[in-house]
Amino acid sequence: MLDIVKAGSAPLTIDNFVDGAWIGGETRFEVRDPGRTADVVARVAAADAALVDRAVAAAAGALKSWSRVPVAERAALVLKAADLIEAEAEKGLDGLAGVVVRETGMLPAEIVLELRGAAFAARDNVTAAQAALEPVVIEDATSIVRIERRPIGVVAAIVPWNAPIVLLIRKFAPALVAGDTLVIKTPPTAPAGIALLMAALAPLFPKGVINVVHGGAEVGAALAAHPKVRLISFTGGGVAARAIMRTAADTLKNVQFELGGNDAAIVLDDFDLDKGIPMLAAGAFHRSGQFCFAIKRLYVPEAIYDAFFERLAAHLDKVRIGHPLDPRTTFGPINNPGQLAFLNGLVAKTRAAGGDLVELGQPVDPATWAEGNYIRPTLVRRPGPDFEVVTCEQFGPVLPVIAYDSLDEVVALANGTEYGLGSSIWTTDFDRGLALARRLEAGMTFINKNAQSRLGRRHMPFGGIKQSGIGTENAEAGLAEFTEIHAINIHKA
Amino acid sequence: MTTDSPLRIDHWIGNAPVASAARDEVRDPGRLADMVGLVARGGAYEVDLAVRTAAEAFRTWRETPVETRAALLRQAADLLEAEAPAVVGIMARESGMLVATNTAEIGMAANIVRDNAEAGAAFLAPEAYEDAESWVGVEKRPIGVIAAIVPWNAPIILAMRKVSPALICGNTVVVKPAPTAPIGLSLLLEKMAALFPPGVINVVHGGAEVGRALATHPLVGKVSFTGGGTVARAIMKDAAEGLKGVQFELGGNDPAIILEDADLDLAIPRIVGGAFRRSGQFCFAVKRVYAPSSLYDEVVARIRAEVDKFRVGHPLEPGVTFGPINNAGQYRALQGLLARTRASGATVEELGSWVSEKSEADGYYMRPVLVSDIDPEAELVQVEQFGPLLPVVRYDDLDAVIDSINAGELGLGSSIWTRDTDRAVAVARELETGMTFVNNAGTSRLGQKNIPFGGVKQSGIGRESSPIGLREYIDYHAINYHR
Numbered sequence: 001m002l003d004i005v006k007a008g009s010a011p012l013t014i015d016n017f018v019d020g021a022w023i024g025g026e027t028r029f030e031v032r033d034p035g036r037t038a039d040v041v042a043r044v045a046a047a048d049a050a051l052v053d054r055a056v057a058a059a060a061g062a063l064k065s066w067s068r069v070p071v072a073e074r075a076a077l078v079l080k081a082a083d084l085i086e087a088e089a090e091k092g093l094d095g096l097a098g099v100v101v102r103e104t105g106m107l108p109a110e111i112v113l114e115l116r117g118a119a120f121a122a123r124d125n126v127t128a129a130q131a132a133l134e135p136v137v138i139e140d141a142t143s144i145v146r147i148e149r150r151p152i153g154v155v156a157a158i159v160p161w162n163a164p165i166v167l168l169i170r171k172f173a174p175a176l177v178a179g180d181t182l183v184i185k186t187p188p189t190a191p192a193g194i195a196l197l198m199a200a201l202a203p204l205f206p207k208g209v210i211n212v213v214h215g216g217a218e219v220g221a222a223l224a225a226h227p228k229v230r231l232i233s234f235t236g237g238g239v240a241a242r243a244i245m246r247t248a249a250d251t252l253k254n255v256q257f258e259l260g261g262n263d264a265a266i267v268l269d270d271f272d273l274d275k276g277i278p279m280l281a282a283g284a285f286h287r288s289g290q291f292c293f294a295i296k297r298l299y300v301p302e303a304i305y306d307a308f309f310e311r312l313a314a315h316l317d318k319v320r321i322g323h324p325l326d327p328r329t330t331f332g333p334i335n336n337p338g339q340l341a342f343l344n345g346l347v348a349k350t351r352a353a354g355g356d357l358v359e360l361g362q363p364v365d366p367a368t369w370a371e372g373n374y375i376r377p378t379l380v381r382r383p384g385p386d387f388e389v390v391t392c393e394q395f396g397p398v399l400p401v402i403a404y405d406s407l408d409e410v411v412a413l414a415n416g417t418e419y420g421l422g423s424s425i426w427t428t429d430f431d432r433g434l435a436l437a438r439r440l441e442a443g444m445t446f447i448n449k450n451a452q453s454r455l456g457r458r459h460m461p462f463g464g465i466k467q468s469g470i471g472t473e474n475a476e477a478g479l480a481e482f483t484e485i486h487a488i489n490i491h492k493a
Numbered sequence: 494m495t496t497d498s499p500l501r502i503d504h505w506i507g508n509a510p511v512a513s514a515a516r517d518e519v520r521d522p523g524r525l526a527d528m529v530g531l532v533a534r535g536g537a538y539e540v541d542l543a544v545r546t547a548a549e550a551f552r553t554w555r556e557t558p559v560e561t562r563a564a565l566l567r568q569a570a571d572l573l574e575a576e577a578p579a580v581v582g583i584m585a586r587e588s589g590m591l592v593a594t595n596t597a598e599i600g601m602a603a604n605i606v607r608d609n610a611e612a613g614a615a616f617l618a619p620e621a622y623e624d625a626e627s628w629v630g631v632e633k634r635p636i637g638v639i640a641a642i643v644p645w646n647a648p649i650i651l652a653m654r655k656v657s658p659a660l661i662c663g664n665t666v667v668v669k670p671a672p673t674a675p676i677g678l679s680l681l682l683e684k685m686a687a688l689f690p691p692g693v694i695n696v697v698h699g700g701a702e703v704g705r706a707l708a709t710h711p712l713v714g715k716v717s718f719t720g721g722g723t724v725a726r727a728i729m730k731d732a733a734e735g736l737k738g739v740q741f742e743l744g745g746n747d748p749a750i751i752l753e754d755a756d757l758d759l760a761i762p763r764i765v766g767g768a769f770r771r772s773g774q775f776c777f778a779v780k781r782v783y784a785p786s787s788l789y790d791e792v793v794a795r796i797r798a799e800v801d802k803f804r805v806g807h808p809l810e811p812g813v814t815f816g817p818i819n820n821a822g823q824y825r826a827l828q829g830l831l832a833r834t835r836a837s838g839a840t841v842e843e844l845g846s847w848v849s850e851k852s853e854a855d856g857y858y859m860r861p862v863l864v865s866d867i868d869p870e871a872e873l874v875q876v877e878q879f880g881p882l883l884p885v886v887r888y889d890d891l892d893a894v895i896d897s898i899n900a901g902e903l904g905l906g907s908s909i910w911t912r913d914t915d916r917a918v919a920v921a922r923e924l925e926t927g928m929t930f931v932n933n934a935g936t937s938r939l940g941q942k943n944i945p946f947g948g949v950k951q952s953g954i955g956r957e958s959s960p961i962g963l964r965e966y967i968d969y970h971a972i973n974y975h976r
Contacts, residue, residue, distance in 0.1 A: 138939060140938075140939045143937035145944055230950070238736060243733075250726055252950075430974055445970070446973050446975070447972065451973075452973055455626070455973075456973035458622075459622045459629045460629060460973060461971055465636075484949050485947075486921070486927065487928045487944040487945060489931065489933070489935075489937055490917065491930070491932045
């Protein structure tokens, strides 16, 4: 499907996609390989407000006919898109994953899993839509009530760099099956994979249904301000979300935000160190810690703390840090220099505050360490509760490991944050895990693995509470965000 | 009519009155010399006190079984009905609405409370899924403290549409009544709050400053607002700072579309009631009528005859069926619109008759106005007037009417008048509105209970009432256990 360029080859040229046509332009920005920042992966045409306006106009123009395509046909097209995404996953680095790995810095296995997850997300949203889009009809002697679901209209899907394909498809699939049309804004440090995927998928759909624009905050602001956009579905950080909501307020748009977290993992005293440590480490350090529901704080009972810490450190010390396309690598770079600088600053501040930092793992190739955005996975032993590394969302591989004495204490600590995305509990006792989960202020709680099971992907509304988001994605509840309700009340006499 | 001494109304926080140094006068819009109440004017301090009180009450209220919450709400519904006779008079004096309208409003508000109490248990029941590898629980939790900001035009219903779903889901509330109709609502909420643990229902009075303090308070989890778009935009900007969810039910410019086969005997009284009840001051009032050329003259004649029956005067005067406008700002806006409409060349008829003639010194009176022979693009057709000026527009091409309606920014309700309900549904599906009523200008009892009430485009965000409306008052908590 895709003609993919390998690492080290000439940069890709990536254009905006508006009303079925690729639109370049004078102004281009570069996407660099985070593992070898001298390499330009892509040169990307930057959109401006005028092009955003054209993209929204195209999406608005396509809305009427697309919204009248029967749900079953829209669903079939989204399922076809899911098959194409899965076929890309099967190609490994010879497919789309090759590009996404190079622009994001994520490991090939992670991106292949992400593509499979994106195919699942597309199919699961279609499944949820079957029932959720059906009209509800209620009748009595004097009247009939029909509650019908309509497309919400033009949806602006604003996507981050850390898992661009799956996070896009979580918006793409419900929007399209619901009959909405899309203007997608790609993340500036990972736009190429989305653009290439949309190039492959857009021909399945009528012209104007899918539009893609590239650029930074100014493109997001133009979308948030455009009167014809009715929903902004944004995954990213709180600062950008606030700006989007302030702008969206002028035209009273709907917003759906999936934002960051400071997700606490609570280990209980029956934790199985042998089985659990690798799983728990993955929950924090997968994607070098760069995912929204990564474990960001780890709470361990005092009674097992020292043994636990040693085992976790020993496990992490085995990682080999390097370029994701180097087969020896098990731990990739940070996506962009800004995030790396933030993490290095956090490490320095933690050290200056008297933190006990344990840096782990080894570079694959120390000679090329400085060529990319590299940082070693780092544990912070027994940090104080007010340490910035405990209270902030680090979004990277620096993990505070905190000792606790009682469950009441750990619940208060876990909840003592303005975030509330995910959380995880590590125990072999289901009842105990469930009872504790119900005390945590979070949109999601994972028990014994910091991830969604196959069943979880289908049924969990994915999202956070407090400062971690507004609304939700996936499942019937997420699909509802992409629809409007039209109630018809027929009076019989 | 007697002029009672003004009632002194305080904030209500933790089931106790809280005064403020400053007070605002509430005057009878139909008898401006009559000061109905002196209402405490709150600010950031009172909001903070109320929100912290509500947040404290939330800790235990959220743990109350849903059956207990439902039982308390059913008691509250009974109490509203029992207290209605005691407040409908003062509500008439503060809002200008008819006593009968207020009585009906409180009855409907009680039904809304019962509907939400009844819907709660099924809505809040957790879902669980299981397979060989995992268990998934999808649970619903209350959000926390809800700010309920209520307008003056139908304060009891519109407050109960927020308070009752919030409470059944386990939230606590801070209600901000409207400055021009705070008294009846306050009296009812104080009585109702006493049924619940202290801090579950709180009331803070005041203007934009109180709204702003609520929208920016870090312990407020969500703002539910019914009112106008300008205020909604300001609230949403304030809410953005704390990434609060918002639910807005705003204005509409609701069309009534008469098809050629309409039953005019049934339609005309309902359209007139739908347009002129509350002197046109309600969100889903019929704001414009579209009549086919073949029926146009007959429709205008019949509406004229029906509207001319209204008897205008003070709501407490015997025989009055049409009261004043609620406040000076709205009155002046309507007078301006009326003058511009007259100048445009449309046919303007002031109808109805005075029970006893009033002047501007008495209050914000206007007679009901029928406007015919009006251009479809005229201001009166294209804006939300929120008052008793009804344009009747002639049409030949229904598709052009639909396009013109959909070109507008508002999309709350709409109504279609025809004997052919299949055709009505087909036309309804073309209209960009949140609701469409067929052969009436509002919801049936079944509709009240089951319709997610609200609008699209600039008419709102989210919905109220029905299980879909309850969704606005919960957060999801999904639990995924890996075996």
